Amino acid sequence: MSATLQNLVNQPYKHGFVTSIESDVAPKGLNADTIRMISTKKKEPEWLLEFRLKSYEAWLKMEEPIWPNVHYPKIDFQAISYYSAPKQKPKLKSMDEVDPELLRTFEKLGVPLHERMALAGVAVDVIFDSVSVATTYKDKLAEVGIIFCSMSEAVLDHPELVQKYLGTVIPPSDNFYAALNSAVFTDGSFCYIPKGVKCPMDLSTYFRINTEESGQFERTLIVAEEGASVSYLEGCTAPAFSSNQLHAAVVELVALDNADIKYSTVQNWYAGDEKGVGGIYNFVTKRGLAKGVNSRISWTQVETGSAITWKYPSCVLLGDNSVGEFYSVAVTNHYQQADTGTKMIHVGKNTRSTIVSKGISAGHSNNSYRGLVKVAPGATGARNYSQCDSMLVGQNSGAHTFPYIQVANNSSQIEHEASTSKIGEDQLFYFAQRGIDAEAAVSMIINGFCKDVFQQLPMEFAVEATALLSFKLEGSVG
Amino acid sequence: MIYPDSKIVLEVRGLCATVNGTEILKGLDLTVRRGEVHAIMGPNGSGKSTFSKILAGHSAYEVTGGSVMFEGQNLFDLAPEERARAGVFLAFQYPIEIPGVINSQFLRLTYNTVQTHRGKEELDPLEFDDYVREKMKLLEMSPDFLERSVNEGFSGGEKKRNEILQMAMLDPRLAILDETDSGLDIDALRIVANGVNQLANKDNAIVLVTHYQRLLNYIVPDYVHVMEAGRIIKTGGKELALELESRGYDWVGVEHKAVARAVA
Ligand SMILES: Nc1ncnc2c1ncn2[C@@H]1O[C@H](COP(=O)(O)OP(=O)(O)O)[C@@H](O)[C@H]1O
Ligand SMILES: [Mg+2]
Numbered sequence: 001m002s003a004t005l006q007n008l009v010n011q012p013y014k015h016g017f018v019t020s021i022e023s024d025v026a027p028k029g030l031n032a033d034t035i036r037m038i039s040t041k042k043k044e045p046e047w048l049l050e051f052r053l054k055s056y057e058a059w060l061k062m063e064e065p066i067w068p069n070v071h072y073p074k075i076d077f078q079a080i081s082y083y084s085a086p087k088q089k090p091k092l093k094s095m096d097e098v099d100p101e102l103l104r105t106f107e108k109l110g111v112p113l114h115e116r117m118a119l120a121g122v123a124v125d126v127i128f129d130s131v132s133v134a135t136t137y138k139d140k141l142a143e144v145g146i147i148f149c150s151m152s153e154a155v156l157d158h159p160e161l162v163q164k165y166l167g168t169v170i171p172p173s174d175n176f177y178a179a180l181n182s183a184v185f186t187d188g189s190f191c192y193i194p195k196g197v198k199c200p201m202d203l204s205t206y207f208r209i210n211t212e213e214s215g216q217f218e219r220t221l222i223v224a225e226e227g228a229s230v231s232y233l234e235g236c237t238a239p240a241f242s243s244n245q246l247h248a249a250v251v252e253l254v255a256l257d258n259a260d261i262k263y264s265t266v267q268n269w270y271a272g273d274e275k276g277v278g279g280i281y282n283f284v285t286k287r288g289l290a291k292g293v294n295s296r297i298s299w300t301q302v303e304t305g306s307a308i309t310w311k312y313p314s315c316v317l318l319g320d321n322s323v324g325e326f327y328s329v330a331v332t333n334h335y336q337q338a339d340t341g342t343k344m345i346h347v348g349k350n351t352r353s354t355i356v357s358k359g360i361s362a363g364h365s366n367n368s369y370r371g372l373v374k375v376a377p378g379a380t381g382a383r384n385y386s387q388c389d390s391m392l393v394g395q396n397s398g399a400h401t402f403p404y405i406q407v408a409n410n411s412s413q414i415e416h417e418a419s420t421s422k423i424g425e426d427q428l429f430y431f432a433q434r435g436i437d438a439e440a441a442v443s444m445i446i447n448g449f450c451k452d453v454f455q456q457l458p459m460e461f462a463v464e465a466t467a468l469l470s471f472k473l474e475g476s477v478g
Numbered sequence: 479m480i481y482p483d484s485k486i487v488l489e490v491r492g493l494c495a496t497v498n499g500t501e502i503l504k505g506l507d508l509t510v511r512r513g514e515v516h517a518i519m520g521p522n523g524s525g526k527s528t529f530s531k532i533l534a535g536h537s538a539y540e541v542t543g544g545s546v547m548f549e550g551q552n553l554f555d556l557a558p559e560e561r562a563r564a565g566v567f568l569a570f571q572y573p574i575e576i577p578g579v580i581n582s583q584f585l586r587l588t589y590n591t592v593q594t595h596r597g598k599e600e601l602d603p604l605e606f607d608d609y610v611r612e613k614m615k616l617l618e619m620s621p622d623f624l625e626r627s628v629n630e631g632f633s634g635g636e637k638k639r640n641e642i643l644q645m646a647m648l649d650p651r652l653a654i655l656d657e658t659d660s661g662l663d664i665d666a667l668r669i670v671a672n673g674v675n676q677l678a679n680k681d682n683a684i685v686l687v688t689h690y691q692r693l694l695n696y697i698v699p700d701y702v703h704v705m706e707a708g709r710i711i712k713t714g715g716k717e718l719a720l721e722l723e724s725r726g727y728d729w730v731g732v733e734h735k736a737v738a739r740a741v742a
Binding site for chain 1: 579584
């Protein structure tokens with residue numbers, strides 16, 4: 001790889017600072033008592049403790065998945081702390097009571113918490129290590145009947161809703177990390193849109209890992225009742241530590257008849273340094289259930305961070321005429337590894353799904369797309385369109401696609417397209433010959449490549465994603 | 479056109495260059511002044527494209543000897559993008575495709591970048607649209623090309639027109655057109671040549687690289703050079719092109735060797 005391309009892809013991480021704040025951190029290790037401790041700290045009802053303990057039992061019998069195309073040393077689950085929370089007053093009456101150090105942290109990250117400064121039109125739930133520290137615009141949303149709060153609050157204030165849906169889309173025994181999450185999850189966001197309500201603003205959660213030895217296991221649940229719709233955004237960052245932190249989240253979405261959920265992620269966890277030291281292990285299970293007729297679940301993700309990403313936001317298309325979408329940009333650099341994609345499970349009649357995946361690999365990184373399109377026997381008239389494009393930057397990176405198609409109904413239509421391209425010296429030379437330096441050229445090529453996905457993002461996120469990609473892949477030349 | 483006492487745009491002295499260790503240019507000399515049109519002709523593989531790309535700064539070629547002055551400064555002191563901003567333009571023999579990058583956005587970026595570096599005003603997307611459509615008329619190009627990816631799926635002739643469109647926008651001091659005539663049918667050739675003729679003026683210079691005489695019926699050169707094995711071995715007026723057309727290249731080489739022997 002030429003010196004120019006080399007420099008372009010070697011940019012430092014901006015969010016790698018640590019907040020010094022007094023935290024309540026549980027001792028390392030995991031057993032049934034740890035789980036009871038978490039449940040007690042959160043004053044949880046008995047059924048939830050049972051849910052956790054059952055999940056723990058299941059987890060003990062499960063094996064870590066080894067099929068993803070990623071490599072890392074075995075994780076010692078006893079060396080992780082399963083609870084870390086900044087010490088502050090238990091119930092906050094207003095933002096003014098939030099620790100100023102935390103406010104400064106989130107301001108620095110571009111997520112101001114004061115509503116007067118907050119992004120107009122976006123409500124934010126902020127998760128710091130294991131707990132939610134603030135949720136903006138809560139009252140305004142309550143006026144139209146929308147519940148938007150931390151999972152801990154939802155468990156206490158709306159137990160019947162949480163109990164009704166928790167674990168119904170992703171059962172605890174679904175996979176190793178989902179089971180672990182179900183046993184030890186500490187917080188996350190809960191969002192309920194009642195019948196017929198179109199959410200008047202974008203909802204968003206911002207996740208921040210701060211403690212070196214803690215894992216983050218958040219749990220998000222979004223329910224859209226009949227005819228409801230919501231657009232949800234998720235962002236994440238972490239300090240630069242030389243050790244690896246585990247992030248094993250579970251996100252469940254439920255869309256009833258004619259409901260519409262759009263879930264967008266810009267994932268920028270710390271990716272490790274240029275030699276591959278440190279970074280987040282991002283082992284996440286996300287699934288949406290398009291339960292009702294004409295319902296729609298749409299995932300858009302821009303994955304730029306993490307040392308390892310293992311993540312397949314999926315759709316179960318149960319309702320007739322339901323729609324599933326997956327739009328993804330995954331960028332890897334240095335020694336990052338990503339194995340990401342989606343599953344589209346067609347069960348209802350005339351269900352439709354679209355998959356657009358764009359993988360960009362630079363440095364010595366390895367980027368895999370893995371996707372499953374499954375058509376059940378009763379899914380008459382199911383249709384899927386998949387497009388998987390890979391782009392290589394330099395000589396030492398890898399791109400792979402693993403598309404799986406299982407069709408049990410011959411009235412379905414499945415289309416798959418794939419391509420691999422390269423940002424080559426000759427393309428950069430062409431730009432240079434027209435006065436455009438390599439930095440601007442790479443940015444333009446990458447944005448062109450990702451256009452179909454960026455178009456799906458809400459405005460502010462699209463701007464952020466573009467900047468993030470430019471930042472990750474460009475920089476001072478020479 | 480030849481103007482007396484016109485300033486030198488390009489002065490190449492004894493240029494030697496290699497690619498992957500193989501010597502391709504072996505002592506090339508060329509002087510080009512403002513207002514002039516030069517044609518470099520020669521058989522395939524004689525080094526014409528290599529020479530063009532070296533002037534533009536392609537990193538695959540290593541300059542091993544000689545010098546190139548552009549407008550009084552050492553060309554090799556400038557990075558490829560700086561050469562372009564300073565007014566060196568190369569219309570590529572094989573313009574590369576850039577999938578996903580929309581032509582209009584690319585054209586506007588290149589135009590604004592070059593304008594900024596020349597201390598001139600940028601154009602916003604609407605102003606640029608008017609500007610570029612006007613230029614496209616010169617080349618009888620359909621505005622559809624603005625919405626397509628750069629060069630992607632363009633026919634050979636469309637790619638060449640897109641190159642000359644950029645030449646028209648960037649107003650170079652030195653334009654090198656590498657085989658711009660190849661792949662053009664007779665109508666396209668006439669349109670492109672007409673465009674180039676309108677762009678030629680007393681302040682710029684044009685170097686036409688071609689191995690057919692055909693183009694020179696439309697763009698009349700002031701000088702014709704014959705290149706062989708990495709050197710310019712003969713220079714004449716426009717009538718030399720016609721002679722090459724009827725007699726081929728071989729006699730030039732023979733004559734050159736005879737002269738060389740006589741001198742030795
Ligand atoms: N990148 C390259 N690698 C190896 N050989 C090359 C390269 N570019 C040009 N050459 C060789 O250099 C010689 C001159 O090529 P070129 O400049 O394209 O000639 P022309 O344009 O006059 O046809 C040819 O023998 C060609 O094979
Ligand atoms: Mg050539």
